[in-house]
Amino acid sequence: MENMIISDEKELKRLGEFLKTPGKRLLFSHRDADGICSAALLLKFFGEFESNARQGPRIEKEFVKELVEKKPDLIVFLDLPVDQEWEKLEDIFKKLPSLRMVVIDHHIYERNMNSGNIVHVNPRFFEDKYIATSYVAYKLLQSLGKNVSPFVWISAIGIIGDYDIKYCTDVLELSEKTYPGSIGKNPMSSKLGYASELICSAVTIKGNEGADSVLKILLDSNDYRKFLESKRLKTWHQKVRKEIRRVIKDAYRNREIHAKMGLHIYTIMTRMSLTSAVSTYFGEKYPDKVIVIRKKSGNEWKLSFRNQSGAVNVGNLAKRCVQGIGTGGGHKKAAGAIVSDWEKFRERLLEEMKALKSKQSKF
Numbered sequence: 001m002e003n004m005i006i007s008d009e010k011e012l013k014r015l016g017e018f019l020k021t022p023g024k025r026l027l028f029s030h031r032d033a034d035g036i037c038s039a040a041l042l043l044k045f046f047g048e049f050e051s052n053a054r055q056g057p058r059i060e061k062e063f064v065k066e067l068v069e070k071k072p073d074l075i076v077f078l079d080l081p082v083d084q085e086w087e088k089l090e091d092i093f094k095k096l097p098s099l100r101m102v103v104i105d106h107h108i109y110e111r112n113m114n115s116g117n118i119v120h121v122n123p124r125f126f127e128d129k130y131i132a133t134s135y136v137a138y139k140l141l142q143s144l145g146k147n148v149s150p151f152v153w154i155s156a157i158g159i160i161g162d163y164d165i166k167y168c169t170d171v172l173e174l175s176e177k178t179y180p181g182s183i184g185k186n187p188m189s190s191k192l193g194y195a196s197e198l199i200c201s202a203v204t205i206k207g208n209e210g211a212d213s214v215l216k217i218l219l220d221s222n223d224y225r226k227f228l229e230s231k232r233l234k235t236w237h238q239k240v241r242k243e244i245r246r247v248i249k250d251a252y253r254n255r256e257i258h259a260k261m262g263l264h265i266y267t268i269m270t271r272m273s274l275t276s277a278v279s280t281y282f283g284e285k286y287p288d289k290v291i292v293i294r295k296k297s298g299n300e301w302k303l304s305f306r307n308q309s310g311a312v313n314v315g316n317l318a319k320r321c322v323q324g325i326g327t328g329g330g331h332k333k334a335a336g337a338i339v340s341d342w343e344k345f346r347e348r349l350l351e352e353m354k355a356l357k358s359k360q361s362k363f
């Protein structure tokens with residue numbers, strides 16, 4: 001099955017030209033395995049970028065100022081749904097009218113920003129499918145005539161890092177064919193699955209510095225085995241694993257279970273950013289439950305949602321529960337949020353879950 005990535009040859013050509021824009025070139029990618037692998041793929045063929053990882057699509061005032069001061073000729077965003085911030089982008093274009101922008105993303109989009117100055121690629125313009133950005137980047141580079149197949153393993157790591165591999169199996173199969181043993185029978189527990197864990201823990205323990213290290217190691221590695229040899233990444237991974245084990249043990253003790261609603265709430269206490277990792281753990285352990293993980297962060301609560309079975313759309317659930325008290329959203333099976341008022345949030349969550357249950361039992 002072939003996934004539709006970009007509308008036509010003309011758009012592809014425009015993308016190729018934009019990526020060759022000379023002058024000051026800035027690259028921003030999401031600070032996760034998919035974002036970092038997408039960046040590595042692009043940089044293998046289009047070097048000379050000043051590259052930075054970002055936690056999300058938010059474009060704060062400070063960031064606008066910083067961008068405008070740098071006077072870039074080209075800005076590329078990877079795996080970041082910056083179309084949510086199109087108003088801020090318009091401000092930037094007002095100040096830098098000759099700026100070119102490339103957005104390559106796979107999240108549910110708010111608007112298609114394709115225009116004279118922007119090339120916006122998102123497979124969801126064509127079909128509602130979960131296709132990792134690393135897959136999109138791989139296919140684009142291939143279509144642009146680049147010899148990207150030796151780096152199929154980088155694309156595979158990004159795909160596995162995002163968990164939803166259903167529509168990306170052709171790239172995973174190609175990786176296994178090119179590098180036998182890299183994917184095997186179960187991608188999640190394969191060598192490249194381990195590679196995606198290495199990236200995840202580097203970011204967990206070292207933030208942007210970890211993301212930069214990973215990117216550099218990916219760029220220096222011509223083979224996935226070389227990447228897996230990194231001592232630094234292995235050490236960070238072991239530290240994170242140890243902390244995750246401790247946090248999970250503790251979370252079991254104070255969990256709040258609403259059996260009738262199929263809802264589990266866990267509170268975690270750790271200095272590392274582990275909400276999403278712990279959420280994934282419990283999400284896999286209880287695939288038919290809605291899992292909510294909460295962690296205090298300053299005066300707010302960081303939340304993570306999972307429903308592995310997909311019976312409850314947790315992206316929508318998060319969005320509905322945070323109104324007026326924070327921000328949140330995400331994908332169908334995995335979402336995140338930040339709220340200021342936990343009690344209010346909890347009340348809404350229980351109401352929403354009750355409503356969902358009564359709706360389900362009617363059928």
Ligand SMILES: [Mn+2]
Nearest residue numbers: 030032034079
């Ligand atoms: Mn991402």
